Amino acid sequence: MDATNNIWKNYQKEIADDHYYYVRSCIRQSFFPASEEFFLKVLKDELGKDIFDDPNHTTCTGIGYHADVVPFETIMTVVARHFALMKESGYKNIIISCVTSFGIYTEIIETWKHFPEVLEKTRENLYKATKREFDIPVNMAHSSDIIYKFRHEIADKLKYRLVNQITGKPLKVVEHIGCHYSKMFPKYGVGGAEFPQVLAGMINAWGGNVIDYPERRHCCGFGFRQYLVQANRGYSAANSKKKFESMEPYKPDLILCNCPGCTMFMDKWQYTISEMEAKTYGENNQGIPVLTYEELAGLVLGYNPWDLGLQFHQIQSEPLLHKMGIEFSQKDKYKTRSGIQMPMPECPANISF
Amino acid sequence: MGKLYDLLLQDIRFEEGLNACMNCGVCTAICPAAEFYKYDPREIVDTVQTKDESKIEALMRGETIWYCGQCMSCKTRCPRGNTPAMVIMALRTLSQKLGYFTDSEKGRQQFAIKRTVGENILKYGYCVPTYEVKPEMHPEQGPIWNYISENIEEVMERLGANLRKPGPGSMRQIHQSNLDELDKIFEVSGGYNMFNDIEQHSEKKANEMGLEFKKQGTDNEYFRHVYTFNSGNHSKE
Numbered sequence: 001m002d003a004t005n006n007i008w009k010n011y012q013k014e015i016a017d018d019h020y021y022y023v024r025s026c027i028r029q030s031f032f033p034a035s036e037e038f039f040l041k042v043l044k045d046e047l048g049k050d051i052f053d054d055p056n057h058t059t060c061t062g063i064g065y066h067a068d069v070v071p072f073e074t075i076m077t078v079v080a081r082h083f084a085l086m087k088e089s090g091y092k093n094i095i096i097s098c099v100t101s102f103g104i105y106t107e108i109i110e111t112w113k114h115f116p117e118v119l120e121k122t123r124e125n126l127y128k129a130t131k132r133e134f135d136i137p138v139n140m141a142h143s144s145d146i147i148y149k150f151r152h153e154i155a156d157k158l159k160y161r162l163v164n165q166i167t168g169k170p171l172k173v174v175e176h177i178g179c180h181y182s183k184m185f186p187k188y189g190v191g192g193a194e195f196p197q198v199l200a201g202m203i204n205a206w207g208g209n210v211i212d213y214p215e216r217r218h219c220c221g222f223g224f225r226q227y228l229v230q231a232n233r234g235y236s237a238a239n240s241k242k243k244f245e246s247m248e249p250y251k252p253d254l255i256l257c258n259c260p261g262c263t264m265f266m267d268k269w270q271y272t273i274s275e276m277e278a279k280t281y282g283e284n285n286q287g288i289p290v291l292t293y294e295e296l297a298g299l300v301l302g303y304n305p306w307d308l309g310l311q312f313h314q315i316q317s318e319p320l321l322h323k324m325g326i327e328f329s330q331k332d333k334y335k336t337r338s339g340i341q342m343p344m345p346e347c348p349a350n351i352s353f
Numbered sequence: 354m355g356k357l358y359d360l361l362l363q364d365i366r367f368e369e370g371l372n373a374c375m376n377c378g379v380c381t382a383i384c385p386a387a388e389f390y391k392y393d394p395r396e397i398v399d400t401v402q403t404k405d406e407s408k409i410e411a412l413m414r415g416e417t418i419w420y421c422g423q424c425m426s427c428k429t430r431c432p433r434g435n436t437p438a439m440v441i442m443a444l445r446t447l448s449q450k451l452g453y454f455t456d457s458e459k460g461r462q463q464f465a466i467k468r469t470v471g472e473n474i475l476k477y478g479y480c481v482p483t484y485e486v487k488p489e490m491h492p493e494q495g496p497i498w499n500y501i502s503e504n505i506e507e508v509m510e511r512l513g514a515n516l517r518k519p520g521p522g523s524m525r526q527i528h529q530s531n532l533d534e535l536d537k538i539f540e541v542s543g544g545y546n547m548f549n550d551i552e553q554h555s556e557k558k559a560n561e562m563g564l565e566f567k568k569q570g571t572d573n574e575y576f577r578h579v580y581t582f583n584s585g586n587h588s589k590e
Contacts, residue, residue, distance in 0.1 A: 024523065033523035034512035054523040056531050063480035066423040068445040069471040072366060074544035081534065103425070115365060163385075179424040184436075186429070193429045219385045224420025226386075228470060229462045231583040233493060235389050235422065243526040252407065271495040279363035309512045314495045336507045345500035349575065 008154075011192040015149045016139035019052045021091035024057050025081055025098030028260035028292070029114045034309035035294035036097055039143055042297060043262050046157065047150055051284060052089055057082050062100040066224040066334075076108050076118070077125045084132035092138040095146055099259030102142045103180025118197035140188070140233060142181060144293050148198045149192055151205040159302030162208030164253070165325035170209040171183040171253040174288075177265065178259030179219050199256050202293060206300050208254075215246035220262040221269070237276075240269035244281050246286075251283070254320055255290040271314045274350035285352045287315035306333050316353055357413075358404045361443050367492035370439030374398045380437045386552060390587050391547055392420040394437035401440060414588065419459030449550050455558035458584055465549060465553035465580040477533060478527030483509070483516075490580075495559035555579075 019044075026085055028036055043049040061078050064070035086094055095133065096102045112119035126132055147154070162171045182189025191197035202209045221239025226232045243266070247255075257263035267290040274280045274287075282288040291299075298308040310317040311333045314329065334341045334342045347353035361367045379386045380394045387394060400408050412418055421441045445454070454460030470480050477485070487568060488499045501508050506516065507518040515522025539545050559566035560576035567573040571580075 007584075026480045026482070029523040030479070030481055030513070033509060033514035036523050037513035047435070053521045055519075055525055055528065056534055058478040058527055058531055059474055059480045061474050061480065064474055066471060067466045068442065068449070069467045069547065070474070071366075071547050072442075072544045074539055074542040074547075077538045078535065081538065111365065111369070118365060125538070125542045129541045142495065154464065157549075179426060183429045183524070184425045217426075219422065219424040219426065221385065221422070223386070224422070224465060225419065227464060228420045228466050229590070230490065230581050231462065231579075232459075233391045234583075234588065236483045237493070238389050239385050239422075242532045259439075268494050268498075272493045307511070307513075312497060312501055312508060313499045335511070337511045342504060342507055346496035348496055 001252060008175075011186075011190075011195055011197075013145065013188065013190050014033055014139065014191075015141050015145050016093035018049050018092060018140075018192055020049065020093050020095045020146070021086040021089060021137075022051050022053050022095050022143075022272065023060070023097065023101065024094075025206045026063065026266065027100075027259050029048065031264045032260055032292050032295070032309060035061070035292040035305065036286050038233060038303065038308060039097070039144060039147075042294075042301070043146065046301065047153060049090050052091060054085055054089060056085055060098075062098070062104045063228070064222060065099065065104065067228055068225070070129075073125065073243075075104060075119070077129065078124045079105060079108050080122050080126045080134050081130060081132060083134035083136060084130070085135065087099055087133070087135045088300065091137070094137040094140050094228055094311070095143050096140070097225050097260075099178040099181045100261065100278050101140065103184050105140060106185040109140070110185055114134070123273045142198070142258070144198050146227045147189060147293050147297055148201050151202045154297055154301065155205045156298050158206060160291075160300050160324045160326050162203060162206045164323045165201045168325070170207055170324060171320075172250060173208045173209050174216075174247050174252040174255045176216075176220060176248075176257045176259075176262050178257065178262045181282050199258055199293060202296070205258065206296075211247065211250045211252055213247045215243045218243055218246075218308070220259075220265045222261045222265055230334050235263065237272055238268050241273055244270065244273070248281055249287075253323060254296075255288055255291060256293060256296055258293065260292065263290055263292050267313050267315050269310050271351060272350055274348060278350050282315075283319060285350065286352050289313070289317040289320045291314050291317070299324065304332070305327065314335065314348070315351065357406055357409045357447070358401075360447055361401070361409075364443035364446060366436075366439040367443035370443065371398060371402065372433055374402055374435055374457055374548060375433060377432065379430045379432065380435075383426045383430045385426070386420045386422055387423050389589065390420040391589055394421065394441070397444075398435065398437050398440055401444070411443055411454070413451065413453040413457040416457045416459045418444045418448065419457065419462070420587070432510040446534060449554070452550070452554040452557075454548075455554050458582065459587070461555070461558060461579045463551050465571075465576055467551045468576060471551075475539065476533065478532055478535060479524075483524060503544055
């Protein structure tokens with residue numbers, strides 16, 4: 001056991017305790033905006049932390065970088081600008097809301113360590129472009145690292161557990177951490193590339209069981225240019241399908257994702273596959289709900305699922321809500337913030353809505 | 354050492370990504386693209402390390418370098434610490450600089466990515482803002498995306514976003530002063546050079562192919578062609 005513990009120490013990651021500068025994700029904002037708002041709310045209101053949401057930061061350009069239309073020198077300078085904004089705001093710890101961005105930040109910092117002349121050139125570029133100067137963050141975390149760090153504090157406030165209220169058994173949860181979280185630089189991820197714990201730790205702390213299935217670490221299939229260009233999307237759908245086929249025999253109640261892109265693809269490709277092949281995963285032709293970790297934290301803490309945005313996923317979450325025993329109003333589902341009834345979305349042909 | 358290899362060596366990702374490949378094939382075994390496409394990252398790295406000019410040029414003019422999905426699974430698994438996906442990035446960057454990318458069907462798609470994601474970055478400060486994910490270009494997003502697009506103001510307000518408004522929050526409007534800084538960064542760090550390379554070579558190719566090309570936007574034959582055309586010769590059956 002001591003030997004195991006010693007090995008495990010190599011996979012630990014230091015995560016700052018407080019005072020964070022927050023950089024948002026293009027995809028999480030676009031597809032799961034409530035997740036970012038909830039993350040800020042839980043840190044401030046539930047955990048009493050200091051986190052700064054700076055309107056002056058921009059995209060890191062990461063999707064453009066991995067799709068080869070943005071040079072490395074450019075993305076390094078954009079990230080350096082974010083570090084400059086952090087410094088000017090008086091912060092040293094950064095939280096990154098996107099796995100693609102997180103991977104890029106790790107790649108850039110490691111590049112600067114190995115090639116100090118590249119760091120100096122980036123400083124020059126940033127100063128020339130903006131007259132700004134930057135420090136490298138003291139601590140860098142993905143936003144899921146923060147939820148992981150405080151998973152037990154969240155567990156202390158749980159209103160609902162990841163337990164099937166009818167059977168009394170833990171829910172079966174598939175977790176997908178996203179390739180760029182730790183496949184490139186394992187030391188930056190909780191549990192590294194081999195034993196990622198960032199989502200599994202939350203699931204276990206909140207009462208669920210993690211499913212270990214053959215294609216657990218396979219890519220969701222985003223592939224950057226393989227999705228961005230319509231002609232290539234077969235690649236993207238095929239990779240998600242490989243994962244669905246692999247997890248299906250384990251009858252998962254939920255897919256929990258780390259990366260906003262993965263969340264979107266695992267949700268939307270279930271629809272596409274249902275249209276292409278009349279194949280619907282999950283029980284009763286309802287699909288397998290796919291959630292962000294912010295959405296899951298919100299559910300267990302008792303927040304309204306419709307304020308978290310679950311109604312705007314293609315795969316609907318009612319089966320999961322029923323299993324968890326969550327009380328919710330069906331009438332409130334498609335209403336505006338001020339309570340005005342909105343139209344109802346169309347039901348897909350092969351998914352029970 | 355040949356000229357193309359020298360140019361590749363100037364890319365720090367190439368220097369980091371390729372030490373000495375022993376051809377074990379672990380990268381190919383783990384690679385999602387190798388499972389889907391007629392693609393073998395081991396072969397690409399092996400070809401590059403021969404330093405054979407004509408073979409490297411053929412790679413940069415060909416289809417295979419565009420098959421990688423950048424998942425970086427190869428980095429985790431290579432026993433020599435190589436990263437084929439980073440070697441691929443260096444090859445793609447040089448292919449665009451030299452104009453070789455327009456020789457391949459998959460390479461020509463760079464024009465579509467530049468006109469969408471590339472321009473979103475400078476116009477909005479986001480790679481992929483909600484309002485630029487058009488349902489007609491993304492049928493795979495399903496009926497819920499049609500719904501969100503048709504009711505975007507109400508949906509974003511319900512979810513606590515700050516859609517296209519000043520101040521902080523999800524999908525806020527990025528202030529012009531911040532967009533101006535992005536613009537200057539692209540100017541001093543080579544971002545615009547890459548954009549210009551893609552545009553110039555794409556326009557030339559559109560003319561060769563007899564397809565309508567416009568200086569801006571996505572409403573032109575060449576964009577529609579590179580965005581949607583799939584010869585069907587790429588994937589494994």
